[in-house]
Amino acid sequence: MGYEIVLAASAIGAGLAVLAGMFTAVGQGFAAGKAVEGIARQPEARGSLMSTMLIGCAVAETSGIYGLVIALILLFANPFI
Numbered sequence: 001m002g003y004e005i006v007l008a009a010s011a012i013g014a015g016l017a018v019l020a021g022m023f024t025a026v027g028q029g030f031a032a033g034k035a036v037e038g039i040a041r042q043p044e045a046r047g048s049l050m051s052t053m054l055i056g057c058a059v060a061e062t063s064g065i066y067g068l069v070i071a072l073i074l075l076f077a078n079p080f081i
Helices: 002-041 043-076
Strands: none
Touching (some): 002 043
16 A cells, blocks of 8 residues: 555655746746847847856756756656556
């Protein structure tokens, strides 16, 4: 009985970890949209805005990758079993 509960909880945890990827995509889309708005308002600041946005998106992407790694660990190499 305990084995099934651990597997079910691991599946739920993996699903929650995958949500990190979804929220990462939403945040990156929001950041890109705001960068485009900033470039439209002030075209001469394009280089500064683009570099800042790309660094921010790279940092945000790591949280999505961490969520994917945690989900894969919980599904295939479960340390709780």
